[in-house]
Amino acid sequence: MTKIVYFDVQQDEYDFLKKENEGKYDYFLVEKSLNDLEKLPDEYKDAKIISCFTTSRVGKEVLKQFTNLQLIALRSVGFNHVDLDYCNEKGIVVETTPNYGNKSVAEFAIGLILDVCRKITLSYIDYKEMKVNPQKLMGFELGGKTVGIVGLGAIGKEFARLAYGLDMKILGYDIAKDETLENLYDLKYVDFDFLLKNSDFISLHAPSTKDNFHMFDEESFKKMKDTAIIVNTARGELIETQALYNALMKKEILGAGLDVLESEETISDTDYLVDINRLNDCALKQTILNTRLQQLDNVIITPHIAYNTQEAINRILQTTMHNINSFEKGITDNNVN
Numbered sequence: 001m002t003k004i005v006y007f008d009v010q011q012d013e014y015d016f017l018k019k020e021n022e023g024k025y026d027y028f029l030v031e032k033s034l035n036d037l038e039k040l041p042d043e044y045k046d047a048k049i050i051s052c053f054t055t056s057r058v059g060k061e062v063l064k065q066f067t068n069l070q071l072i073a074l075r076s077v078g079f080n081h082v083d084l085d086y087c088n089e090k091g092i093v094v095e096t097t098p099n100y101g102n103k104s105v106a107e108f109a110i111g112l113i114l115d116v117c118r119k120i121t122l123s124y125i126d127y128k129e130m131k132v133n134p135q136k137l138m139g140f141e142l143g144g145k146t147v148g149i150v151g152l153g154a155i156g157k158e159f160a161r162l163a164y165g166l167d168m169k170i171l172g173y174d175i176a177k178d179e180t181l182e183n184l185y186d187l188k189y190v191d192f193d194f195l196l197k198n199s200d201f202i203s204l205h206a207p208s209t210k211d212n213f214h215m216f217d218e219e220s221f222k223k224m225k226d227t228a229i230i231v232n233t234a235r236g237e238l239i240e241t242q243a244l245y246n247a248l249m250k251k252e253i254l255g256a257g258l259d260v261l262e263s264e265e266t267i268s269d270t271d272y273l274v275d276i277n278r279l280n281d282c283a284l285k286q287t288i289l290n291t292r293l294q295q296l297d298n299v300i301i302t303p304h305i306a307y308n309t310q311e312a313i314n315r316i317l318q319t320t321m322h323n324i325n326s327f328e329k330g331i332t333d334n335n336v337n
Contacts, residue, residue, distance in 0.1 A: 001026045002328060003068075005044045007034040008053035008075070013317060020321045034058060040065040049327070051075055051320055054304075055265070058082040063092070071095065073323050075316050078235065079336050080208045088337050095323045095334045099154050100315035101307035106158035108306035109203050109233045110166070112257030113142065115300050116229050117201075122297055143167040148199030149187075150215075151206030151234065152178060159203055160185045171195050174206075196223040201231065208235035216240060221247035229255045233306040236262040241289045248296060255298035259306045262286045267303075 003026040006017055014029060021027040028044065034056035044050075045065055051073040052058065058072065060083050072082060072094045079096055087094050115121055118139035126132065147163050149156050152174040163170055164185035172187050173195045181187045192215075195202070202224070206212055216230070216239040224230075230253060232239055241262045247253050261267075263286040293299050319334070326333050 002049065003047045004028070004049040004051065004324065005030060005047045006051045007032065008055050012313065016314075016317050020317075025324075034062055049073060049324060051324070054078055054081050056081065057265075060086045063087070063090070071324070071327050073320050073327075075320050077101070078208070080235070080237075084337050093327070093332055093335050094337050095327070095332070096336055097316045097319040097323070098334055100319060101309070101312040102154045102158045104309040104312040105155045105205075105233050105306040106162055108259065108302075109159055109205075109231050109257075110162050112231045112233070112259065112300055112302075113147075113201055113203070113229060116231075116255040116257045116298065117142070121300055142201075145169070145200040146171060146198060147201040147203060148173065148190075148195035150174075150192075150195070150202060150204045150238075152181060152187075153205065153207075155233075156203075156205035157181060159205060160187055168201075171199055193223060196220055197225070199228060200225065201229050204230070204232040204234045204238050206234055206238060208237045213237055214240040214243075216243065218243040218246065221252050224253050226252055226254065228253045229257065231257040233259045236260040236264055241286045241293075245289050245293060248293075248298065255300075256293075257300045258293070259302045260304055261290050261293075261301065263290065264304060267291075 004021065005028045007030045009017065009029045009031055017027070017029055034050065034052050040062070046068045047066060048068055049071045050066070050069065052075065054076045058081055063069065063083060063086055069092050072087065072092060074082070074094065074096045077096050077098050077100065079094060082094055084094060119137045123137045126137070143166060146169040148171040149159055150173050152160065152172050156174070157178070160170055160172070160181055170185055170187040171190050171194070172181065173190060173192050177189050182189070214237070218240070221243055239262070244256060248256065263283040266283055266287045267290060294301050323333055
């Protein structure tokens with residue numbers, strides 16, 4: 001019987017995974033993330049398949065401990081937390097769960113824009129502390145404003161639909177053009193510089209790749225309107241943290257809504273408290289800056305939860321089991337290598 005180990009298993013995933021695996025696979029449901037801080041239990045080492053979320057760090061040192069691994073079934077669309085070079089070298093297939101959170105993430109991005117420009121969280125905090133200052137809490141409407149969308153894949157397209165419904169003017173930047181978006185939502189494809197200079201809001205929906213690493217750097221922020229708000233529900237590595245912090249402090253942009261951060265795992269993962277030496281100088285700097293960002297009134301930071309709806313989680317689980325069942329039949333679906 002095929003052995004599968006599921007890592008990062010949340011309480012609301014147990015029943016589904018038990019039902020889908022019971023009597024079919026030799027399976028383990030593990031709450032902890034997969035990482036290289038602890039030695040892998042012997043009973044997991046001969047697993048043919050492992051499944052995990054982005055909170056696991058699936059590096060070479062972890063993967064070397066598995067003796068029979070053939071498939072990594074990710075419960076995420078992102079895969080930058082996996083050592084693909086090692087997987088390719090060893091013939092380990094890596095599969096993702098695409099298109100599970102299109103609506104969830106796009107809706108959350110709109111929520112972040114509304115929160116920052118209408119100062120919803122700030123007003124809530126002030127009101128709880130019995131402070132009311134209407135002038136301080138004055139915001140502005142979305143209708144008629146221009147939003148620039150960076151990355152027009154499935155999530156970016158859904159975001160465009162929502163922005164169009166809010167009567168926003170839409171600019172798009174992507175390596176490929178989809179003419180249907182131009183017709184449906186009056187979207188205008190532009191180059192990156194034009195988008196930076198002419199957007200009141202910028203929403204990021206691009207993957208993390210070598211080509212777009214730190215695409216929002218010091219020069220990018222200088223080109224943006226000083227009234228602009230940037231929202232990132234994609235990957236933290238798209239934005240250079242130091243450049244963002246400087247732009248906010250210099251008032252080169254108005255605010256930011258961030259569901260993802262560079263080195264975000266150092267805040268949420270308690271393993272870094274167990275072994276603080278894991279923090280290199282770059283990660284330590286980013287962590288300090290992230291903490292500083294959290295203290296700013298014009299910044300909203302959430303803990304990478306844009307995807308986190310009941311509907312999206314159900315789609316993740318269903319696609320994960322489809323990937324695993326198909327792999328066992330000799331069919332490779334949704335692979336990235």
